[in-house]
Amino acid sequence: MNKWSVLSVALLNGFIVPFMAAAINIATPALSIHLNMNAIELNWVTTIFLLSSAISLIPLGRLADIYGRKKFLLIGNMLLLLSSIMATFASSSVIFLIIRCIQGISGSFIYGTSMALLAGAFSLDHRGKVFGIQVASVYVGLSSGPILGGILVEYWGWESIFFIPIILSTVSILLITFKIKKESAQSFGERFDWKGSIFYGLILTGLTYGFSILPSFWGYGLILFGIVGLAPFIFYQKKCSSPLINISLFYNNTVFVFSNLAALIHYCATAGVGFLLSLYLQYLKHLSPKEAGMVLMVQPVIMAIFSPIMGNLSDKIEPYLVASSGMLMTFWGLIILSFVSSTTSLSVIYIALILMGMGFALFSSPNTNAAISSISRKDYAMASSMLGTMRIGGQIFSMMIVMGLFSLLIGKAKIMPENYSNFLVGAKYAFGIFAFLCLVGTYASMKRGNLRGA
Template sequence: MNNLKNTVLITVVLGSFLIPFMGTSLNIALPSIGAEFTLNAILLSWIPTVFILANAALILPFGRLADIKGRKKIFLYGVITYTFASFLAAISPSGILLLIFSFLQGIGCSMIFGTGVALISSVFQPKERGRAYGIYVASVYTGIFSGLILGGFLIQELGWRSIFLFNIPFGVLLILIVLFELKSDWSGSEGEKFDFIGSILFFFIIIALMQGFSSLTTNLGKFLILAGLLGIFIFLKYENKIKHPLLKTSIFKNRVFTISILSILIINLGTTSITFLLSLYFQYLKLFSPETAGIILILNPLSVAVLSPFAGRISDKIDTRIIASIGMTITTIGLFLFTFLNENTPLEFIIFSLILVGTGLALFSSPATNAAMNSVGKKIYGTASATVSTMVFTGQVLSMGIVILIFDIYLGNAQIIPQYYPLFLKSANIAFIVYTIICFVAIFALILMGKDKAISLEN
């Protein structure tokens, strides 16, 4: 059994490493991509956004499908899709095609992240999961800082296409491990029907809200927001009526689960855009190379990677509310410091703020995941895992949506050139103010989380 646990953990860790490696490398590569394809600030920001958007829109349907058809099977299909899309992105002849292939990568990623935590929960006992989740979170942030360092090096020495090619051999290795080492599929809801209508509704709700949020200043944007909100109402009514819904809404009666996933959404909303904004800040305003920018930005995910296993082990023994609340508080302080960013901000100040945010993330992430997964029964691990991951990527989508909206207001279609640097800085400052306020509110929700027993949702 220990060999199986280790194999599953290694499999999930490797898959969880590749995705954030791609995401952060892509952020570093944006100036190079923008220069080659002559893209404006808004279109450029959509390249990482569509990757996140595909995750947010599809991760819940794939998580539910994994409960029905098998978690290993969906994970494998995800790795195959992601690897193939990486090859296509590497040979993209235009910015538009790169957008499409980035979305395809996101589809594969949604299968991987929709099942990763569920696979861990399927083989580890509740009292062991904190450590396993800690290692899982560490792998995610190891991927992030590897993307910043190795990705920055690859971009500088071999060009931006090399970061996509980097994924391919690791993807092939992961496919072989899953095919030959994992024998079980770990499906908890065999025989149940898959909710296609609910999945389609959910997909279009996420698309409408994201597109509407990013163009909120236009009439179309307002219409899409209203359509998305109406869609949520219709979706929830529909899900409550059918026998085998995409999302069993009774899961949200569990206060621990609900507050945990909402706080996961909020902390990702508050921190996702840091790398994007600072990458542009360092390369445009400070004239740093992609490699230098990556070396500085590594400090945030490195802090998370180092501290997450420790935080996970502690969450197996101590009330998760305490650790997660402390983590959210430290993150909020770090975000507040970034609101003072300007052309003359000392590098030491930025480094300290990055480490502070990373420390807070480490103390929050694995305890919050542990709290959420331990509050539900094994029958719905796939759905619960996908819901957790949906909150992660929805938070990331909203985070980038805030940036896109603010860019639209202050920069419009302008490229980021010296005459517009003051407007870029103003946009970044406003974004960090918004993130700080939202995370500050979440601190109190975590403190009041309380303790609920697990719910199995057998019916």
């Protein structure tokens, strides 16, 4: 397999989905107007993408291990291309949310397979550096998303943010088809656990949708179903001959266990920040989409610059030391944001975003390096998908925290000048909760111990 072709595709794929996510955040006020969305529906634009990704990521990673990763990576890019074209023609909030659901599934095809192909193409002593480069492409997508998205929305409307994914996914399809050789499936011949996949999807759906409709009776009931369902699901996976999730990966492997837990907590503490700041900057600071995008791009630019350096550093010293220091730096950025007001200077926002950018760079690629390097080659796609599920699960819970606060303080009303004060209270509460989670995550990150002694 041509490892440089694999890296090129991984970089392209690493850019596309984060770019789209960041651009969508900037487009939320425009979506509210043109598709008549209220505050809760705007939250679902991100949440339904994350939910469909979380439900499908591990099953698709497992299928990729059985039937071939190149094939699934190609399908994911084709699905992303088609859904992006469809999005430009969306005429209602319902249609747009359905398309976002499809895009979430396409992202699952892409994430688990591209990272697994990358892990298989490069040796252990170069993996941290390569993961750092790939993570940098993710952050380039995140950094360019706000500014390019802001320009596109301001001059050509919200539909135009899908033009870039259409172009890049087409290039990716051509590269995968003609430059990446078909690889042997690492788990060929093994059965796929359809029952476990359905059970897993029901649990995640119950938890996510339950949080979104709190404090209703059905909300509490669905959350209870999701929590109670975890025990029989784990028991079934332990007894299954070809399980969806290889539970044995968690036995006596503290590096893998706590790397996944740290990822879950870190993304839970950070994913809602961009959404909240986009609304804060445009509603309370009266910035245009382009101006708000220029402010928000500071964090991912820092992440893109330093991620390869930190990934390379994790090849030389223990990843948990690098990742844990990153979690603490993110904590201080969130503490600053928890004190914002309508009169807060933009320089304070910049400082917080720089701290969070450095924190992310220190955490992300070393954490990925630790998790994937602690397991065997045949489980790369499933393990990569597990790590991706922790990332997406964290993002979902982060948005659920925001959605819960919005439900309590704003309800189903649109965000208007008369409820700006309630929005600000909710945002500050969210930042405070996120900061506390970072402290918990730092403990989990430290607890994993040494990779090279694992």
